[in-house]
Amino acid sequence: LLSLAPEKNATPSPPGSGAEVKPKENSESGGKDLIEVKLYFVAPDGKSLVPEERNIARTESIARSTVKELIKGPAKDENLPVIPEGTRLRDINLKPDGLCIVDLSAEARHTSSAGQEKLMVYAVANTLGQFATVKDVSFMIDGQSIDTIAGFVDVSSSITPDYSI
Numbered sequence: 001l002l003s004l005a006p007e008k009n010a011t012p013s014p015p016g017s018g019a020e021v022k023p024k025e026n027s028e029s030g031g032k033d034l035i036e037v038k039l040y041f042v043a044p045d046g047k048s049l050v051p052e053e054r055n056i057a058r059t060e061s062i063a064r065s066t067v068k069e070l071i072k073g074p075a076k077d078e079n080l081p082v083i084p085e086g087t088r089l090r091d092i093n094l095k096p097d098g099l100c101i102v103d104l105s106a107e108a109r110h111t112s113s114a115g116q117e118k119l120m121v122y123a124v125a126n127t128l129g130q131f132a133t134v135k136d137v138s139f140m141i142d143g144q145s146i147d148t149i150a151g152f153v154d155v156s157s158s159i160t161p162d163y164s165i
Helices: 062-072 114-129
Strands: 034-042 049-057 089-094 099-104 136-141
Touching: 034 062, 034 114, 049 062, 049 114, 062 089, 062 114, 099 114, 114 136
Parallel strands: 099 136
Antiparallel strands: 034 049, 089 099
16 A cells, blocks of 8 residues: 655644644545645746645545645635646546656646746646655646647656756
8 A cells, every 4th residue: 555645743733833733624625634735836926836735635546636736726825826727637647666647638738838837847746746656747638648738848758846946
């Protein structure tokens, strides 16, 4: 059994600090334990990525849940969405060698510049790269292998997370 869960700090913080380590319940998680993940969005400068922490329901398909949260967009007003509006995650498949194949709907092609496409590619790669079992990410659109998502960035081979972007 592969665990995609980031390690948690087992020492609880003082009450009221906002950092208690305990299962949280909300309507979205259906009463399940939550896990904290990092989602990468476009920074306010529009030129780089910034992590945003979010609690999502712990599940066996944590990579799928994490990408769906990334598609929903940032919770912080200053951060900008990185995935074009209307894009859906069609499928996600993690291979034993650490390659994670992400199949997005055609709406992902609605980026208008090389900079936007690069940020989207690395936002997905960096978000999935937080899981120890993910080494590289490859992309598909509507179930088809692609060389580029929107004509700017070469994704014909897998992308390795790069946290300097």
